[in-house]
Amino acid sequence: MGRFVVRRLFASIPVLFLVSLITFGLLWLVPGDPASMFLDAGATAEQLDRVRRELGLDRPFLLRMGDWYLRLLQGDLGRSLLLNRSVTSAIFERLPVTLSLTMLAFIFAVLIGVAAGVLAAMRHGRAADQGLMTLALLGLSIPEFWLGLVLVWLVAVLVPIFPAGDYVAFMQSPWQWARHIALPMFTLACVQMGFVARMTRSSMLEVLGQDFVRTARAKGLPEPYVVLRHGLVNAMVPIVTVMGIMIGGLLGGAVVIEQVFSIPGMGRLIIGAVLSRDFPVIQGGLLFLALIYLTVNIIVDLLYAVIDPRVRLE
16 A cells, blocks of 8 residues: 555656646736736836836746746745735645635535435435435536525525624634634535435445345345445445545635635635736645645545455555
8 A cells, every 4th residue: 555655646746747837837828917916007118127027027938937846846836926925824824714614515515415315325216315316416506606695695694694704713713613614614515415415326226236235134134234334335435436526626616615705715815816917826826726636536545445445556
């Protein structure tokens, strides 16, 4: 297993390089001038040239890219053009907020999705099965930003149960943190919840039709034991695969959800950087998100061997 981890880590390096290369190239090739963000609309050409020189924007594209990769190898993501601080400090300030939102949404989606999928498989063809799968399909179909706006209107404006936006740190007030993060967490989890439920149902139906499950039932074992011990355990490999894919969807969805609910996470940081053409922040933020996604996928691959000993990673 150790060799597998090392191989996956080395295989991640070209992926991160490709992500950084595409991000850097696209950002610096799009039309527009970041220097104009620092000056008034009536700035003269001499003022623009001065700001470009101060920011290093007058240098050739390849030299800027080479300098960025050289700093990246030293762990330096550069300095924000507008925040006037290092990109690394800006990311680490916002990263815990995004991670807490995505991890809570992940746990909620997995627990509810797996439970709904197992129940639907146990009631295959009945009203419960059809109802749960209809809800799962509905969750997959509703855009996250629209669902977030509807929930804000329903349970924050019409019936003020939860706050409509803003964010309170956990260390400041755990209760207020839970109230403020509940709506965005549920909104972010809905799409992934339906995805997990449908995959769990499909995998469970396949496993429950196997001979070893029929043998367990013929031996008189309780149905819940058969479903959970013999069914769910053997159906987990496809479900774990879905969990790895979910992380990408959650990180991407967090960008939108943080805007809808005014949460000061990585999503708002990146969107603000895009609007202000703060290229170092965009590059560093996207690189961090790609690194998180690759790390989660390595962990998912390791879980295969834990769940199913027949899977060999070496």
